[in-house]
Amino acid sequence: MFEYILQIYIGILLLPGFETKSIQNKTDEEYSFNDVIAKLEDKIENLTRIINQGKQKHDKPVLFFVRLSKSITLNKDSIIKFDEVMVNEGNHFNPGDGIFVSPVTGIFQFTWTIQTTTSKLVETELMVDNVVMDTLHVALTANDGNISGTKVVICKVKKGHHVWIQTSSVYASNYFHKPNAAKSSFTGMLIPTS
Structure with a gap:
């Protein structure tokens, strides 16, 4: 155990910027034992601070991917409650109300895909603190079948x-269709910057 502590002590003494004097060349400027301990404590405190800053910069990513598990019809200005959570790093998306609360200030990418079917339409908006960031309109009137649309916003x-997805104030009947395995979805992620 003593050898291990001695190796750590020697390693710290060899850190850049740590100056020592030879025992054989004692002068009035020679560090006292207390000075050496104080310098070591400062070095350890600085290293700890640097490590903790690095951890803060590399925390878990902010990321969610949620889907709508069933077909539903929503009125105007209705928040879509994506209830099937696939990924929710940090638990910042609430499937109960369909709202993501940003844990940090940053640049985000939001993507949503909406499914509907013949003779139906859906118009949705990406909302950030009650401001419409973009709109997606999906409608199928000509042929039988299903249709989807996707929008990406940074x-x-x-x-x-x-942040949430809601129906616009245009249509009173927005039909979200779930054909087989295809589902409407909403994704958000923080874009890492230097």
Whole structure:
């Protein structure tokens, strides 16, 4: 155990910027034992601070991917409650109300895909703190079948802002269709920057 502690002590003494004097060349400027301990404590505190700053920069990513598990019809200005959570790093998306609350200020990418079917339509909006960032309109009137549309938006979001997808104020009947395995979905992720 003593050898291990001695190796750590020697390793710290060899860190850049740590100056020592030879025992044979004692002068008035020679470090006292207390000075050496104080320098070591400072070095350890600085290293700990640097390590902790690095951890903060490389925390878990902010990321969610959620889907709508069933076919539903929503009125105007209705928040879509994506209830099937596939990924929710940090638990910042709430499937109970369909809202993501940003834990940080940053640049985010949001993507949503909407499914509908023949003679139906859906118009949705990406909302960031009650501001419409973009709109997606999906409608199929000509042929039998299903149709989907996808929108990708990159925008700045501040810490604490609420983000959600809602129907627009245009149509009173927005039909979200779930054909077989295909589902409407909503994804958000923080884009790492240097």
